[in-house]
Amino acid sequence: xxxxxxxxxxxxxxxxxxxxLRCVPISNHLYFYWYRQILGQKVEFLVSFYNNEISxxxxxxxxxxxxxxxxxxxxxxxxxSTKLEDSAMYFCASSEASSYGDEQYFGPGTRLTVT
Amino acid sequence: xxxxxxxxxxxxIQEGKTATLxxxxxxxxxxxxxxxxxxxxxxxxxxxLIRENEKEKRKERLKVTFDTTLKQSLFHITxxxxxxxxTYLCAxxxxxxxxxxxxxxxxxxVKP
Numbered sequence: 001x002x003x004x005x006x007x008x009x010x011x012x013x014x015x016x017x018x019x020x021l022r023c024v025p026i027s028n029h030l031y032f033y034w035y036r037q038i039l040g041q042k043v044e045f046l047v048s049f050y051n052n053e054i055s056x057x058x059x060x061x062x063x064x065x066x067x068x069x070x071x072x073x074x075x076x077x078x079x080x081s082t083k084l085e086d087s088a089m090y091f092c093a094s095s096e097a098s099s100y101g102d103e104q105y106f107g108p109g110t111r112l113t114v115t
Numbered sequence: 116x117x118x119x120x121x122x123x124x125x126x127x128i129q130e131g132k133t134a135t136l137x138x139x140x141x142x143x144x145x146x147x148x149x150x151x152x153x154x155x156x157x158x159x160x161x162x163x164l165i166r167e168n169e170k171e172k173r174k175e176r177l178k179v180t181f182d183t184t185l186k187q188s189l190f191h192i193t194x195x196x197x198x199x200x201x202t203y204l205c206a207x208x209x210x211x212x213x214x215x216x217x218x219x220x221x222x223x224x225v226k227p
Binding site: 004031033035041042043044045048055056058089091093095097100101102103104105106107108109 | 146147149151153156157158159160161164166204206208209212213214215216217218219220
């Protein structure tokens with residue numbers, strides 16, 4: 001069964017450094033998403049991406065964040081200058097967008113630790 | 116502001132019984148509601164989707180109801196098994212594209 005993959009599984013970085021989290025969505029899916037989950041808290045929406053552009057973003061997704069689909073398979077989240085409060089599990093998801101409210105398939109997540 | 120409430124206390128039930136989880140929301144008019152399962156350290160896994168014009172959906176041992184007047188969804192697992200032990204998340208969508216707004220989840224423990 002096709003699945004969303006994410007790398008790395010765990011990333012440790014120092015405050016102020018840039019990180020890039022990588023995702024390979026399911027191949028025939030058209031919508032891509034990033035969510036994050038701070039330990040013990042809710043899953044929070046960051047951004048959705050469709051047709052090579054951002055379609056929605058949350059208040060969390062400020063100028064420090066950017067997304068890119070550099071080729072036909074990868075979807076990346078960049079945090080330009082990490083802060084301690086960016087420590088969280090980051091989930092990539094994708095959906096077919098064949099109808100409104102399609103189920104989203106989540107990857108296993110990247111645990112980001114900012115020290 | 117939008118609020119989605121799930122019982123933060125763990126639900127402990129005996130194997131074979133029906134588990135019922137609740138999702139209440141305020142200041143929100145979702146076009147659809149989804150239920151996900153999340154195991155520790157893993158990503159959410161989709162279970163069921165119900166739209167605003169639907170009252171009930173079933174899939175194998177799972178059933179979800181959606182009452183837009185009460186602003187509530189109920190999620191039922193019948194004949195529960197220890198393997199059903201996990202955190203169950205409700206997620207609302209439809210107000211802004213396909214983004215989902217998640218509740219805090221309810222942890223279900225099924226004891227043999």
